[in-house]
Amino acid sequence: MAGQTYTERPPAPRLAALVTTTWVQRIPPGTPAYPQRHLPTGGVELRCVVGYEPRVAGALTGPHVELLAPGTTVVGLRFRPGAAAAVLGRPVADLTEVVVDAADLWGTAAAAAGERVAAATTDEAAVAALEDLVAAAAVRTGATAPExxxxxxxxxxxxxxxxxxxxxxxxxxxxxxxxxxxxxxxxxxxxxALQRILRFQGFLARTQAAMATGTEPSGDGLARLAVDTGYADQAHLTRECVRLTGVTPRVFLRGAADTCACGHDHSASYAPLLRAAGLAGSFKNAAGGAPSLTA
Structure with missing residues (x-):
């Protein structure tokens, strides 16, 4: 996985009430195909593989593994829970667990955004193309925040x-x-289901903070993190982790540490969770160099 990178950033201020994070992921040419494990977050995602048109991925209730070919670059953004429905001006229940062409929702504007992503010479310009697509749609529906x-x-x-x-x-x-x-x-x-997903995201954020301070999230440490995040006990965490990731916490965290160590930055997703949980200081340590723990 050497050279494979994933970098998150907060959205442009104009979209902060609708979007939680943006990202750019690269799988370098000549490297093995990368099994991207998409996890439930509670939000709908807008993703664009460079060279193709954007697609909209509905909320997940379990893991979905997508094999990304060598040479692939993906640009994306994640809506806050409820924000995609506001931007689309329609319910999103029919999008759950499915991925659709953004053109089916936004017509030729989606195709134009894909062309801008392909022509972008910087990550910022590529992300801005998707943000502009969402901002224009929000203007049409009058969306300024989730319901x-x-x-x-x-x-x-x-x-x-x-x-x-x-x-x-x-x-x-x-x-x-x-x-x-x-x-x-x-x-x-x-x-x-939303509560389960948010609780697991909170667990991952706390795990990141623990790792950043040198605490190994296994054994008693894992049990303590489970209870701190709202699980009844470690067994409860294990059941929910298998439900949401497909594997046990130890297997998931070991694999995530291996892949994220090669160049993943998930700080934009976890910073707000840690701040809200009163762990902002721990997040500062995490942002300073420890690998993030979501794959």
């Missing part, structure tokens, strides 16, 4: 909040059935 109910529900379902799904719906003055309907339309997945 308030979804945004607040996402905040309350974060792992450090420890809220019960049913209680969150009650606190937001929506019935259990209505809460589920809102989440399926806005995010593409049910509230309980």
């Amino acid at each position: 308030p109910l979804i945004a607040e529900a996402t905040r309350r379902l974060m792992p450090w909040r420890g809220a019960e799904v049913r209680a969150v719906g009650t606190e937001l003055y929506v019935s259990e059935r209505g809460f589920r309907r809102h989440c399926l339309a806005g995010v593409g997945i049910a509230p309980k």
Whole structure:
């Protein structure tokens, strides 16, 4: 995997309320094909393989492995939970677990964005092409942020909040059935699935912070991180990790450490999670050189 890189950056300020992160991933020519393990994040993604038109990937509920050929460069961005529905001006439940051509949603504007990505001479210009596509779509639908109910529900379902799904719906003055309907339309997945995904993302962020301070996330360390993130115990974490990644935590983290050490930067995804959990200082250490732990 030498030379294979993945670098995240925050979105342009104009899209910060709709997009969590942007990225550029490169698989150098002459290297083996790279098995990219896409994990559930709660967000819809817009991805563009350089030389092709952009595609939209709906929210995942489990892992999906995509083999990236040598010489491939992928430019992408990830929407906040609920933001894609606002930008598209339509429910996204039919996008769950599927990938569609962006042209099916945005017509010739998507093809033009793909051409701009291919012609870009810098990472910034390539990312800007996708950001402009999203910004134009947001203007057409009047989207400035996810639906308030979804945004607040996402905040309350974060792992450090420890809220019960049913209680969150009650606190937001929506019935259990209505809460589920809102989440399926806005995010593409049910509230309980969203909570599972957010909790696992929180676990990965805490693992990154632990690794950055020299703590090995195994044995008692892994058990402690599991409880700190909201899992009942390490066995609970293991079950959820297998559900969301396809492998056990130890296997996943070992593989992620091996691949991410070659040049992955996931700081844009994990910084907000760590700050919200009160671990901003740990993140500063992580951003200073320790490999991030998502593949």
